[in-house]
Amino acid sequence: MPIKTIIEPFRIKSVEPIRWTTRAQREELLKAAHYNLFLLPADNVLIDLLTDSGTGAMSTNQWAAIMQGDESYAGSRSFDRFRNSIQDITGFKHVIPTHQGRAAERILFGVMCKKGDVVPNNTHFDTTRANVKFTGAEALDLVIAEGKQPASTHPFKGNMDVAALEALIQRVGRERVPLVMLTVTNNSGGGQPVSMQNAREVAAVCKQHNIPLYFDACRFAENAWFIKLREPGYENHTPKQIAQEMFALGDGCTMSAKKDGMANIGGFLCTNDDLLAQQEKDLLILTEGYPTYGGLAGRDLEAIAVGIQEALEEDYLRYRIASTAYLGKAIAAAGVPIVQPPGGHAIYIDARGFLPHIPSDQFPGVALGCELYLEGGVRSVEIGTLMFAKAAQMDLVRLAIPRRVYTQSHIDYLVEVILEVFAHRGQIRGLRLTYEAPFLRHFTARLEPIEAA
Incomplete structure (x- = not known):
């Protein structure tokens, strides 16, 4: 059956409040987290797309x-x-x-x-x-x-x-x-x-x-x-x-x-x-x-x-993939560079294409992720130079969508936030490392913004 409006194939029987913060509050929170979104307290995140791992809603x-x-x-x-x-x-x-x-x-x-x-x-x-x-x-x-x-x-x-x-x-x-x-x-x-x-x-x-x-x-x-x-x-x-x-x-x-x-x-x-x-x-x-x-x-x-x-039910998979594609198509239509075609569990923004003025060694994916949080309280994750160091073939920002958690209005809000950041992308600065662990450094790394010349 052709579907124009994406609806969730479930009813919601329990709700969890999410907390709004101001930009000024988010600036302080991000600084305290050393510009690493993993180190943010989850209570201060509005839309949490850090991962789809273990963050879904059970039936x-x-x-x-x-x-x-x-x-x-x-x-x-x-x-x-x-x-x-x-x-x-x-x-x-x-x-x-x-x-x-x-x-x-x-x-x-x-x-x-x-x-x-x-x-x-x-x-x-x-x-x-x-x-x-x-x-x-x-x-x-x-x-x-x-x-x-x-x-x-x-x-x-x-x-x-x-x-x-x-x-x-x-x-x-x-x-x-x-x-x-x-x-x-x-x-x-x-x-x-x-x-x-x-x-x-x-x-x-x-x-x-x-x-x-x-x-x-x-x-x-x-x-x-x-x-x-x-x-x-x-x-x-x-x-x-x-x-x-x-x-x-x-x-x-x-x-x-x-x-x-x-x-x-x-x-x-x-x-x-x-x-x-x-x-x-x-x-x-x-x-x-x-x-x-x-x-x-x-x-x-x-x-x-x-x-x-x-996870193998067709109604669920149809909705899951369509909802993710909706996000990808909406931001790509406005010029945001993403990994095409849209994936299943996440949309990946091409941070190198989004922020061509920031070199890879200044972590464009991390910089973009930080800006999405500052703009709208959205948490994402970098998959690129910070995560994989020299092995990184791309610098991506992954927007991983938890299963059966967010509704279509959350996705529409996310589109607005991304497009607002895209509109002022030239003002975003890169970052430098101040601490890194020997393994999986992205989980605990500390960074700081590079001051404008």
């Missing part, structure tokens, strides 16, 4: 499931429902719960990687890259050329460069590539999807060289919807059928259930390898917990078991 069915939570330390029936729901979608033999996605990454790479290894991905996200590097291995991005061009409208800009993958394996040798990863959708590359054909080609290369293929599956449902919309032959498939077909190409996955698991906390690691699963569970017990709870309460397992199925 009535999820809240009902929480009441069934079995908090047994071992052998919890909540784990059975959690495992069965995930296996129904992924088909993977072993499902290992973790407290969130980065814990699954730490365990996976801790078991599979060693110093000198190379882990190719279409594009590693921040925690993925950090966990690979922590083992002494190299995290290498092999996204297609169009994925590095914000204005390109290629329908699957998250695709991996298959020829580059083959060339890498030939250059370094199969023994130095413990696994290949595909991130669906490609978060660091603008929330862009991976096609089924590309996944199939990557899987074929992996099979030829006997290299396991793992998915970073945080937004697998959104990726499935894009395949349904854009890839010939899948228009009559359900998102669940598409997800099942893609997972069948791999040997395992990592997952932050705080995204397309529709929960506020949790994650999991999957594999088909019995020996590897035992090694992973041994490591899990050291820091996460027993393998039937993995750092989660039984009620969290229940919420994920329901939420991961809800």
